Amino acid sequence: MNIMPEQLEMITEQFKTLKDRSPFYAKKFDGIDLAAIKTQEEFETLPFTDKGDLREAYPLGLTAVPMEKIVRIHSSSGTTGTPVIVPYTKKDVEDWAVQFARCYEYAGVTPADRVQITPGYGLWTAGIGFQAGAELLGAMAVPMGPGNTEKQIQFMMDMETTVLTATASYALLLAEEIEKRGIQDKIKLKKLITGSERAGEKIRNRIIEALGVEYYDIYGLTEVYGPGIGISCQHSHGMHVWSDYVYLEIIDPDTGKVLPDGEWGEIVLTTLQKEGAPLIRFRTHDLSRIIPGECACGHNEHPRIDTITGRSDDMMKIHGVNVFPAQIEEILATFPELSSEYQIRLSHLDGRDTMRIYVETNGSVDWEDLRKRVASSVKAKIGFTPLVKIVELGLLPRSEKKTKRVFDERYD
Amino acid sequence: MNIMPEQLEMITEQFKTLKDRSPFYAKKFDGIDLAAIKTQEEFETLPFTDKGDLREAYPLGLTAVPMEKIVRIHSSSGTTGTPVIVPYTKKDVEDWAVQFARCYEYAGVTPADRVQITPGYGLWTAGIGFQAGAELLGAMAVPMGPGNTEKQIQFMMDMETTVLTATASYALLLAEEIEKRGIQDKIKLKKLITGSERAGEKIRNRIIEALGVEYYDIYGLTEVYGPGIGISCQHSHGMHVWSDYVYLEIIDPDTGKVLPDGEWGEIVLTTLQKEGAPLIRFRTHDLSRIIPGECACGHNEHPRIDTITGRSDDMMKIHGVNVFPAQIEEILATFPELSSEYQIRLSHLDGRDTMRIYVETNGSVDWEDLRKRVASSVKAKIGFTPLVKIVELGLLPRSEKKTKRVFDERYD
Known part of the structure; x- marks a missing residue:
């Protein structure tokens, strides 16, 4: 997608002062003449910023204005590692x-x-x-x-x-x-x-x-x-x-x-x-x-x-195959007998990686047959056979925030 | 305190339309000509509004503007009875x-x-x-x-x-x-x-x-x-x-x-x-x-x-005496050996009301002597003798919200 002229102008405008506005940007673009960036092609040569950069700036290193101009901070949850603080x-x-x-x-x-x-x-x-x-x-x-x-x-x-x-x-x-x-x-x-x-x-x-x-x-x-x-x-x-x-x-x-x-x-x-x-x-x-x-x-x-x-960073590598949770979810969605809830658990048992998939259905279905059909559908579409476990409708946990559906227990 | 002329003007101004702005006010001031209120003395004849009135207006009966003008509600906690909804x-x-x-x-x-x-x-x-x-x-x-x-x-x-x-x-x-x-x-x-x-x-x-x-x-x-x-x-x-x-x-x-x-x-x-x-x-x-x-x-x-x-509505009636928690707190505050934390528990035992007061101190104090001194100080200042219980420093619960320090267990 082409950058719009107004967008390019806003970017080049902020590039005029960005490196002077905080040590974070001075370090990030050290050796790069931001003022010389005039085209989309030149813009695309710039380094990416990653969450890790932001973590390193903890607590308020990102701030690009005098500190008295900041009226609020927000923060990512920081359940893993240092939180990211974003000043507004x-x-x-x-x-x-x-x-x-x-x-x-x-x-x-x-x-x-x-x-x-x-x-x-x-x-x-x-x-x-x-x-x-x-x-x-x-x-x-x-x-x-x-x-x-x-x-x-x-x-x-x-x-x-x-x-x-x-x-x-x-x-x-x-x-x-x-x-x-x-x-x-x-x-x-x-x-x-x-x-x-x-x-x-x-x-x-x-x-x-x-x-x-x-x-x-x-x-x-x-x-x-x-x-x-x-x-x-x-x-x-x-x-x-x-x-x-x-x-x-x-x-x-x-x-x-x-x-x-x-x-x-x-x-x-x-x-x-x-x-x-x-x-x-x-x-x-x-x-x-x-x-x-x-x-x-x-x-x-x-x-x-x-x-x-x-x-x-959701990607799971199992039996040498790259799998995203969404791919499993799409396969499960083709089974009308299943509810919309599921859980994927990866573990390392007897020297090999195993994927268990928990799904829900009601009592009117032949569970053993359904189990086999789900497993072979995953095998056909992704390339390996998971262990499929069927449980009663409503048994998998629901959440008031985000439901965690993937558990990688291989390196616990 | 005398009402300021600007205040009286703001009040009489809103009185011109208040009864037409919502059924709540029409009912509250039924039979009263608000437009005739011109002085502080007349204002002081108006009925009070109490929390009960606000509860009766649940959910949005208080609203005195067209509903599309409301951008937010807040609510009292409603731990007892219907909550009060306040539209802004x-x-x-x-x-x-x-x-x-x-x-x-x-x-x-x-x-x-x-x-x-x-x-x-x-x-x-x-x-x-x-x-x-x-x-x-x-x-x-x-x-x-x-x-x-x-x-x-x-x-x-x-x-x-x-x-x-x-x-x-x-x-x-x-x-x-x-x-x-x-x-x-x-x-x-x-x-x-x-x-x-x-x-x-x-x-x-x-x-x-x-x-x-x-x-x-x-x-x-x-x-x-x-x-x-x-x-x-x-x-x-x-x-x-x-x-x-x-x-x-x-x-x-x-x-x-x-x-x-x-x-x-x-x-x-x-x-x-x-x-x-x-x-x-x-x-x-x-x-x-x-x-x-x-x-x-x-x-x-x-x-x-x-x-x-x-x-x-905090007032406790015990042995025919009206007591406010603040009075007990003031008495406890005269004992430097006690921490700032305390609990008051009212119960009905063997046909009579009892007040137990829990206080904290450390081990260097004669607990039995302190207990007696606290009890007689309450007796001297309020008129009845409570049961005083002394516990270790830090044992009474602290809270992240409001610490509940009075428990009336007489009618549980």
């Missing part, structure tokens, strides 16, 4: 809300809507982003935060919530709970906006069917504002990414080469307006592609990425 | 931030400060209020949310936090933890802002001593914006309450009569600018008094209330 100026906070309000607009949300917010607040970027965007648009934010399903459902009925925002996992949990209670007619939901984790077609369809909602995918990551830098519109399953705030590249995760539109690879983002912590060619590790062609909504100034199929 | 317009949200930023200014907070926010987010008004005010002022918000003491202390050191915002209970827990680890010299705290629960002198002094901070008290309640409608300044232990946003009365909780400045009673608030849910003569149940005279800070346009000593 007042303009960054406002720009994020503007982008998020645009997301709601693309999803057809209006000031008459009531938006129930179930993601978390605090250092995490989700809750407050969903709230600021809703308030800027003029919709009514119902700021629940995570968990407490009983109260979520009570408020969903009593506040007559029309828009639910949640991880796909929690939306699924709520959908199953609402179905179980038989209260679908007391729920006024029209739209669901999910983000922050990959969800396959089967899970989506399960939620859509149970709640009777339009399903929107939101895109974003803590390092680049947070959720809200792109969303699917009413005409497409791809997500428009705001070209006035980020420049989008898709690269081959192995070679780092920029790929042509339509080809699958890793999303790389460059911020165009961010003051607190600009990022140049940030490797998101999210796997997608740029969808070529025009979108029926007409907003072709904002390129579309396809539904995220996973993360480049 | 965009102006209400902005006004709240303006008041909160003013609180920080009165506490001497500047854009160079880093404000660690430990109260909760979501439906509760605390976290997002502390954050919005800090950001509007231009300080750096470090939005932690509640709990996770390990991470709180890590971020306090790494982000070089200068202002801690917390309940007094959680500030005490953090102070004790920092002391225990001997890391006071790694902590850059200069100010502590606490709210939402009563804390006596001994607890305050304990925190001030451990953290070496200036201690500020913030005032507010979910029904009237949230915390941030007043704060203590650098010259006083009273809290200035923003006279451009609320009109303040102190009443006798039994008779409802307005009390002269200086006399202790219950705080009653009338909002002057609130659009989403104006409140007229709202009984807060918080006990305080208006501090007469001038404040050294010079901001005499904003009257001062004294430190909240409790809630009118």
Whole structure:
């Protein structure tokens, strides 16, 4: 995808001062004359920024403005290793809300809507982003935060919530709970906006069917504002990414080469307006592609990425074969007897790697036959035979945040 | 305290339309000609609004603007009975931030400060209020949310936090933890802002001593914006309450009569600018008094209330005597051998009410003698003899939110 002239101008403009603005950028681009970068080709010679670079800058080394201009920090969870701290100026906070309000607009949300917010607040970027965007648009934010399903459902009925925002996992949990209670007619939901984790077609369809909602995918990551830098519109399953705030590249995760539109690879983002912590060619590790062609909504100034199929660091290597969880999920989705929930467990037993796949079904199915059919389908499509374990419907854990479905226990 | 002419004007202005703006106010002031209210004396004839009225309006009956103008709701916790839902317009949200930023200014907070926010987010008004005010002022918000003491202390050191915002209970827990680890010299705290629960002198002094901070008290309640409608300044232990946003009365909780400045009673608030849910003569149940005279800070346009000593519904009746927890706390505070933590348990044993008081001390004290001295001090000052139980230092539970110190188990 060609860089737009306005984008190139915003990039070259920030390149004039970037190295002087913080030791982080001075070090990152040491020996490179950023002011000399004038074309897309020259831009593509610049080194990537990776999460590791950001971790090294802990705590506030990323900051590219005088510290008094920072009005907020957010942080990635830091469950593995040092957290990443992202500093925001007042303009960054406002720009994020503007982008998020645009997301709601693309999803057809209006000031008459009531938006129930179930993601978390605090250092995490989700809750407050969903709230600021809703308030800027003029919709009514119902700021629940995570968990407490009983109260979520009570408020969903009593506040007559029309828009639910949640991880796909929690939306699924709520959908199953609402179905179980038989209260679908007391729920006024029209739209669901999910983000922050990959969800396959089967899970989506399960939620859509149970709640009777339009399903929107939101895109974003803590390092680049947070959720809200792109969303699917009413005409497409791809997500428009705001070209006035980020420049989008898709690269081959192995070679780092920029790929042509339509080809699958890793999303790389460059911020165009961010003051607190600009990022140049940030490797998101999210796997997608740029969808070529025009979108029926007409907003072709904002390129579309396809539904995220996973993360480049999700890849499992087993029996010498590279497998992504999404591939297993797609195979499972071809079995209508199975629920949308599953678990993949990798272990090292008797000197060899083993993949166990747990799936759910009900009692009316021949479990032994189903087990064999699932195993041979994986064998046919991926090249090795997993151990398939079938369990009762509802037995696999559901989550109020992101459901962990892959467990690699080989090196524990 | 006399109503200011500007306040009276704001009140009479909203009275012109209030009854037409929602069925809640139409019903509340049924038979009363609000437009005829022109003087303080006439205002004081109006009925109070109580939490029960607000509960009856559940879910959104309070709303005094067209519903599309509401951009947010907050809610009281509703641990007992129906929750109260408070709707906010965009102006209400902005006004709240303006008041909160003013609180920080009165506490001497500047854009160079880093404000660690430990109260909760979501439906509760605390976290997002502390954050919005800090950001509007231009300080750096470090939005932690509640709990996770390990991470709180890590971020306090790494982000070089200068202002801690917390309940007094959680500030005490953090102070004790920092002391225990001997890391006071790694902590850059200069100010502590606490709210939402009563804390006596001994607890305050304990925190001030451990953290070496200036201690500020913030005032507010979910029904009237949230915390941030007043704060203590650098010259006083009273809290200035923003006279451009609320009109303040102190009443006798039994008779409802307005009390002269200086006399202790219950705080009653009338909002002057609130659009989403104006409140007229709202009984807060918080006990305080208006501090007469001038404040050294010079901001005499904003009257001062004294430190909240409790809630009118906190009162315990035992052996025919009315006792407030604060009275017991004051007595305990006269014993330097005791820590600042305590518990009061009321039970009904063998046909009579009993008060047990649990206190903490260390091993170098004669426990039996201390026990007797505490019991006779309560007897001398309040009129009955409690059972005093002494436990090891640190044994009573500390809390990350509000520490519950009174347990009435008589009617369980």
